[in-house]
Amino acid sequence: MQGKQAKAAVSRKGDGSLQHAVDADSAIDQAALQDRKHVDGKSSTKVQPASVSFKKWGYRHASRRHFAVRGLNLDIRPGEHVLLLGASGIGKSTILEGASGLLGGDTTETANQAGQNETNQVVAVEDSEGGVTEGGVFVDGIPAAAAHGRVGLVLQDPDAQTIFERLGDNVAFGPENMGVPRPEIWERVKQSLAAVGLEGLQLHRSTMHLSGGQMQRLALAGALAMQPGALLLDEPTANLDPEGVEQVVGAVSEVLHDTEATMLLVEHRAGPWIDLIDRVIVLGLESEDQVKARVTQVGDDVEIDHSGFRRTIVVADGTPDEVFENRDLDFAALGIWLPDKYRRQEDEIHRIHTDDEPASDPAIGDGKTLLSTNDLAIGRNGKAIAEHINLSFAAEQITALVGRNGVGKSTLSLTLAGLLEPVAGSVEASPELTEGASGNSPMDWKSTELAARISYVFQNPEHQFARGSVLEEVMLGPMRTGAPEDEAKEKAMALLRRFRLSQYASVNPYTLSGGEKRRLTVAASLAAAPRVIILDEPTFGQDRRTWMQIVSLIHSLRGDGVSVIVVTHDRDLVTALDARVIELQARGDTEGVPSMHVSENSELTQPEDDVAPSDSEITVTPVNERDEKERQSSRSPFLASLNPTFRMLGGFIAALPLIFSLDWVSASVALLIEFILLSCIGLSPWRVIKSTWPVFIGAPGSALAVLLYGKEGGRIWWHWAMITVTDRSAVLALATGIRILAVGIPAIIAVLGVETTDLADSFSQILHLPDRFVYGGLAGMRLFSVLRDDWAALTASRRSRGLGDENKVKAFFPQTFALLVLSIRRSTTLATAMEARGFGGDTPRTHARVSHVHPRDWAFVIVCAAVPMISLIASAFAGTFTFFGG
Numbered sequence: 076m077q078g079k080q081a082k083a084a085v086s087r088k089g090d091g092s093l094q095h096a097v098d099a100d101s102a103i104d105q106a107a108l109q110d111r112k113h114v115d116g117k118s119s120t121k122v123q124p125a126s127v128s129f130k131k132w133g134y135r136h137a138s139r140r141h142f143a144v145r146g147l148n149l150d151i152r153p154g155e156h157v158l159l160l161g162a163s164g165i166g167k168s169t170i171l172e173g174a175s176g177l178l179g180g181d182t183t184e185t186a187n188q189a190g191q192n193e194t195n196q197v198v199a200v201e202d203s204e205g206g207v208t209e210g211g212v213f214v215d216g217i218p219a220a221a222a223h224g225r226v227g228l229v230l231q232d233p234d235a236q237t238i239f240e241r242l243g244d245n246v247a248f249g250p251e252n253m254g255v256p257r258p259e260i261w262e263r264v265k266q267s268l269a270a271v272g273l274e275g276l277q278l279h280r281s282t283m284h285l286s287g288g289q290m291q292r293l294a295l296a297g298a299l300a301m302q303p304g305a306l307l308l309d310e311p312t313a314n315l316d317p318e319g320v321e322q323v324v325g326a327v328s329e330v331l332h333d334t335e336a337t338m339l340l341v342e343h344r345a346g347p348w349i350d351l352i353d354r355v356i357v358l359g360l361e362s363e364d365q366v367k368a369r370v371t372q373v374g375d376d377v378e379i380d381h382s383g384f385r386r387t388i389v390v391a392d393g394t395p396d397e398v399f400e401n402r403d404l405d406f407a408a409l410g411i412w413l414p415d416k417y418r419r420q421e422d423e424i425h426r427i428h429t430d431d432e433p434a435s436d437p438a439i440g441d442g443k444t445l446l447s448t449n450d451l452a453i454g455r456n457g458k459a460i461a462e463h464i465n466l467s468f469a470a471e472q473i474t475a476l477v478g479r480n481g482v483g484k485s486t487l488s489l490t491l492a493g494l495l496e497p498v499a500g501s502v503e504a505s506p507e508l509t510e511g512a513s514g515n516s517p518m519d520w521k522s523t524e525l526a527a528r529i530s531y532v533f534q535n536p537e538h539q540f541a542r543g544s545v546l547e548e549v550m551l552g553p554m555r556t557g558a559p560e561d562e563a564k565e566k567a568m569a570l571l572r573r574f575r576l577s578q579y580a581s582v583n584p585y586t587l588s589g590g591e592k593r594r595l596t597v598a599a600s601l602a603a604a605p606r607v608i609i610l611d612e613p614t615f616g617q618d619r620r621t622w623m624q625i626v627s628l629i630h631s632l633r634g635d636g637v638s639v640i641v642v643t644h645d646r647d648l649v650t651a652l653d654a655r656v657i658e659l660q661a662r663g664d665t666e667g668v669p670s671m672h673v674s675e676n677s678e679l680t681q682p683e684d685d686v687a688p689s690d691s692e693i694t695v696t697p698v699n700e701r702d703e704k705e706r707q708s709s710r711s712p713f714l715a716s717l718n719p720t721f722r723m724l725g726g727f728i729a730a731l732p733l734i735f736s737l738d739w740v741s742a743s744v745a746l747l748i749e750f751i752l753l754s755c756i757g758l759s760p761w762r763v764i765k766s767t768w769p770v771f772i773g774a775p776g777s778a779l780a781v782l783l784y785g786k787e788g789g790r791i792w793w794h795w796a797m798i799t800v801t802d803r804s805a806v807l808a809l810a811t812g813i814r815i816l817a818v819g820i821p822a823i824i825a826v827l828g829v830e831t832t833d834l835a836d837s838f839s840q841i842l843h844l845p846d847r848f849v850y851g852g853l854a855g856m857r858l859f860s861v862l863r864d865d866w867a868a869l870t871a872s873r874r875s876r877g878l879g880d881e882n883k884v885k886a887f888f889p890q891t892f893a894l895l896v897l898s899i900r901r902s903t904t905l906a907t908a909m910e911a912r913g914f915g916g917d918t919p920r921t922h923a924r925v926s927h928v929h930p931r932d933w934a935f936v937i938v939c940a941a942v943p944m945i946s947l948i949a950s951a952f953a954g955t956f957t958f959f960g961g
Contacts, residue, residue, distance in 0.1 A: 124153035124337045125225050125304030127174050128213045134169055134178050137205030138586045143169040146386030156338040156351050161358035162410035163590030163618040167341040171307045175228040175911050176219035179208030224253045227298030228911040231310035233290030236908040238854050239832045243278025247923035249301040252913035260923045267296040271326035288319025292326050305337040316479045316644050320347050343618055346414040355398040357391040410618030426653040427630045433471045438655035440472025445508050445638045446607055452499035453490045459498040470636045473652045475643055478659035484642045488609050492531040493517025494871040508606055522879030527556040530605035531875040534612050536592035538868040546580040552603030555877030570598040590616045611642040626651045708828045713756040719834040720841045721932035725939035726825025730818040732943035738957045741950035742813035748942050749820055770819030778812030837926040846920050854905050865897050
């Protein structure tokens with residue numbers, strides 16, 4: 076097995092050597108004691124591989140009627156590399172979460188009893204979240220929930236596993252939660268990054284500057300840093316382009332070779348992984364007859380819902396050769412993709428042909444242009460990533476937009492769909508498409524006009540959901556474009572049956588599995604019968620059976636005169652549809668504006684390594700060798716050197732006492748001292764004003780309000796209706812404006828730029844706040860930037876589905892609710908990723924970074940306290956002190 080792994084390993088440039096070996100005596104879990112060795116001059120860590128066992132295990136999620144997995148009996152032996160296959164929705168991701176100890180309550184005793192006798196009844200246990208567990212999952216013979224650090228889980232979404240902004244902190248998070256001593260944590264971080272091919276990247280590098288493939292390798296490094304005995308991978312390459320897939324598979328290959336850990340992989344497209352696999356397990360469900368026979372056998376006379384009682388069974392189990400060469404297995408019916416090396420002639424993907432399809436070539440169409448671009452420049456926030464794009468899309472034509480992750484495929488497709496404003500040029504619709512609409516460009520149309528003409532399937536299905544049930548979701552398009560309710564319902568049910576979703580008609584869309592959500596969004600987009608349909612990764616997460624259904628349906632749209640545009644990495648999809656290919660390639664430019672080149676090809680081609688770049692291409696430094704300056708927490712070196720807790724405390728102390736007196740003397744003295752002190756630590760007055768500009772807007776407005784409506788007294792300057800300007804209101808207005816500046820400036824300057832991870836470390840170590848509160852809040856703060864993108868996507872989705880014409884105030888609340896649901900779900904996923912790294916366990920947490928307190932921190936607080944004291948004393952001597960404004 077080791078020889079096969081070594082042969083499959085993908086070599087990295089450079090020796091990747093580590094300077095120090097990890098001290099074995101510092102391991103926390105005795106089950107994970109390490110055995111050091113040296114391979115090819117590199118330091119390597121051999122872990123004790125873990126066993127994973129499922130004993131009549133099942134789990135039902137809180138929001139579902141039926142069990143995702145039920146009655147599963149499965150044993151994974153130490154050191155095995157297992158590929159877990161099965162139809163979409165069979166419960167594979169649930170199985171991995173169960174093995175990670177993330178699901179269910181303590182059912183150890185129940186599981187042991189159930190395993191003794193087949194006729195024993197398995198007792199269901201409800202967990203704190205409302206989920207129900209049956210049986211048990213064991214790692215090395217102990218309950219999975221108690222096997223702290225023995226299992227590492229890598230999810231399919233890299234963003235969901237990114238907790239902190241700094242690269243190194245994400246990898247260190249798991250060892251911190253396991254209580255690993257600090258010196259060993261950073262050694263593990265370096266070792267893990269080297270193992271996945273990210274050696275050379277600076278530990279302070281922002282995760283925002285990583286590609287999709289690098290983000291997934293970073294997630295893998297985070298799991299490896301825990302030195303798990305079993306590595307669980309849940310479709311880790313599903314979101315990646317071919318290059319990213321190669322990167323991740325190569326990284327896992329080297330890791331397994333070096334550590335000899337157990338691996339359990341869930342992946343629909345297993346071809347790239349096949350040389351790492353020594354065992355294949357195919358899952359299925361009992362048939363209705365099997366359920367009835369078993370129920371009769373155990374003497375249960377109670378009438379039950381057999382569909383909810385179906386057990387998860389092992390359909391096939393053996394080596395890759397034994398399973399994939401078994402002619403008795405109907406892989407197509409099981410929804411399983413055969414790896415390339417095992418494909419038979421009948422398994423190959425060929426161009427779809429049907430008797431009723433148009434005579435035109437799918438790559439050309441019927442020649443009648445429906446949509447075109449005129450010198451189009453695309454991008455976001457007014458910055459072009461590609462210019463001078465001139466394309467046309469005809470009826471009965473299928474076009475595939477291909478290219479690497481992040482190159483701009485979605486940007487182009489959103490612009491074509493009238494959901495993103497062009498930077499320059501235009502997208503123009505044909506007279507046939509614009510008939511009855513309010514303009515000749517999709518951006519000019521009302522949302523109901525757009526929904527009836529161009530439909531868009533979003534990459535993230537949850538961005539598209541706008542109704543409370545699956546049936547209502549599919550009915551929305553026809554009803555928004557004028558169809559009667561009965562007709563819309565009939566059409567929706569037909570589509571749900573075709574996509575194997577009819578049993579979920581009354582279910583909330585958010586509770587579906589990933590593959591089911593994808594099918595739902597495609598069905599909902601087709602329901603409106605548009606003339607142009609754009610699908611962003613329509614086959615992502617599908618098994619072979621549902622893949623064929625989606626592809627066949629896309630192909631059949633040509634018969635309705637539809638122009639189909641798909642954004643995809645799926646080469647089989649392009650082949651099956653015989654699509655015209657438009658490839659987006661990253662390329663340099665002497666002008667420095669476009670960073671993407673659009674070319675049209677008849678077929679997908681692989682780049683040749685020995686082809687010299689053209690004059691317009693720029694050779695860039697490999698990303699692992701790029702330097703990124705560590706972001707300073709302040710433009711002032713002195714402030715940047717302070718402990719974050721003391722910075723916040725100082726800003727609070729400098730501002731709070733000033734509220735006791737509303738007079739212009741104390742506020743002016745404080746403001747003057749603040750500017751002097753800030754200049755002394757390297758912040759010029761102009762820099763201070765630029766950094767705190769909101770208070771310079773708010774202060775005059777507040778002063779004006781006090782001037783016009785404040786307390787009266789003394790000489791009247793001006794009076795009109797309710798407005799009275801007097802000596803007293805003028806003095807209070809001046810004091811108010813200055814005090815807002817004196818209070819706001821130190822508060823903002825002290826907090827501005829503080830690195831959130833450093834702040835969390837400080838709160839935990841200095842203030843001893845609970846880690847769950849501190850780091851849970853920190854992870855939530857990171858979601859803000861993600862949710863901002865979600866809001867933009869929800870806005871575009873509502874317009875695409877015919878909901879964008881509503882009153883903005885009326886539309887705000889449903890969209891806000893959708894964002895709330897997304898935020899909760901993202902938080903839940905992030906919490907799962909954090910728990911998979913040991914967060915919230917019983918082990919005392921260590922910290923990779925020490926939050927130091929120096930004498931200068933105390934000096935800073937003392938000076939901050941002196942500023943308001945001096946100011947208030949000065950006002951008392953001047954006789955202007957006014958307690959809370961009098």
